[in-house]
Amino acid sequence: MKKKATNWGLYLIIIGTLLLVLTRISILSTYNWLLVTGLLCIIIGIVLHIRSIKHESGY
Numbered sequence: 001m002k003k004k005a006t007n008w009g010l011y012l013i014i015i016g017t018l019l020l021v022l023t024r025i026s027i028l029s030t031y032n033w034l035l036v037t038g039l040l041c042i043i044i045g046i047v048l049h050i051r052s053i054k055h056e057s058g059y
Helices: 002-006 008-025 034-057
Strands: none
Touching: 008 034
């Protein structure tokens, strides 16, 4: 269970990347909220991933 909780950062980065790719290849690129949502998912995912790495290493 704890191992799954540490991977949330990577999952959010992947979801955000998929959102940005989907808005690029479809007609949905005119909706800014999808682009902002993808960007926020990537930023929050990076922060969570860095925090999980620091927590595991004892920094």
